[in-house]
Amino acid sequence: MSSIRERLHGPGTPTGVGLGLRAELLAAVHAGEAAGKLAFLEISPENYMHRGGRVVRLFEEIAAQIPIITHGLMMSLGSLEPFADPYFADLRAFLARHGRHARWHSDHLCFSSDQGAILHDLLPLPLDEPTALRVAGRIREAQDRLERPLAVENISYYLPMGEAQLSEAEFTSLVCAEADCGLLLDVNNIYVNSKNFGFDVREMLAAYPIDRVVQLHVAGHTRWDRFEIILDDHGATVEPTVHELMQWVVERTGPVPVLLERDKKIPPLGELLDEVARLQASYDQALARRSHQPIGAAHVG
């Protein structure tokens, strides 16, 4: 039986390094400054749904030129409340227009709503089997509503949600297996979590279901002194360790889309494209190593 990556990746699936399309970058990307330098752009549909005007026009013209992969923010897969029909109807219509390059849509393994209020943040879930099974059920429902496969992203989190019975990798593995969904593996999130909770990042990464990876995220992070945590704010360049983690995954998956996330202190596009190029070089090295030797070890060396 083919892996989910084989099922979801097709001839038109962009692979290599792409960039998150942020409002600050729209004009420069529209002007062609990224032409030929990006494998794809990632966008959050919620930033363009329920919206018209110049920003949407720029996005649609960009989308006609550069492959787009969609990554949502507001599905709240772990919420205790039912899904909202209007949101799914809007999202389904959006994906019908803009979801042709990737066969999947993705969102986060988190919850974002409470008693009807939407908090616009990614709140962590209890890492236990009942939660994993409940969330898997919601993923299956969401896939049915969208008539499209989903990939779920592992999040950064800053506090344990009760007494954890599973590691984040075990929890994610169980969710993905029960939902038969893809994994958008954010290696910076695992790194940030390892710093905030003191586990070995490479051991945790190796425990993730790499066979389900359809896409990667990489990003930078900063220290939040007030709360004494490393914050996954996507506000810095990607650290060398995160490059290595990305490479370890790519050596095992082969070609996948790898997204550079930058959401804070966004530098000029040229500087971001330089970072994309460095990531692309790391990615290409990993693919070259993959083609030259068998990969079997469970450890990230």
Place this chain on the structure above:
Amino acid sequence: MSAERIQSALARIARDSALRDRFEQAPDATLAELGLDARERAGMLSASPQRLLAYHQMVHGRLFKAIRTFIGGAADRLGHDRLRADVDAWIADPGPKTPYFLEIPAEFLAWAQPRWEADSSLAPWVAELAAHQVLIRTVRNDPREIGEPTGKGLELDGPVVCNGTVRVVRYRWAVHRLPKRLGPEQEPAHEPAIVIAYRGPDQQPSFIDIKPRSAHMLERLLAGASLREALFSACEAMGETLDDAILSVTAVTLADLFERHVLLGGAA
């Protein structure tokens, strides 16, 4: 372990500033108050109680920043502390309902505006200024189509095609004439104004003053009335009888509205 209790506890502390403050003073007791058993509380507090406070800060910080940005000069006149207190209270109850981040300031304002207007300690125009500032972005991002000129002339008994983003707004203060950056003593003129708000072909929001009779007429046209119905209705609203003078002025107004891309022509 009850995932529901744990998720609910995090969400409630993230939303409710009073609860957040109680948690900071007595973390274990507050989590017990929220129904968590001893093992659940120990788990959540094992890293540091500060971690939970970080979530409160992230949720409130992001929403506050968006609201403050959208309401522009009104935020300065309200003052940071008042605006922060109101945003905190709104997040606690009822909180944002929209999954679209751009719509959050308008949701907040629907809750806050009546409260500000009823508060005699605030300048009487602050709420209206905030509403206008939010409207600028609402119009800029309005999902409705502007539309193209139809190329058809107007018929007296036919509908008129209008720019999809047009709306008529009534202000008690001329908040739309204030500059983007308010001087410390600057206030809007205390002059009632009726304003057409819309997005033009240049994708920029525009606000133009319109006289009362014309405003009534335009509102009827936006509702799908024929030109004849709209004109008679406007005269009736003004207590006037339609005459040649009004027809002449109306013709000029209609031409102006076409020129500005507010009206697009007769229906096809």
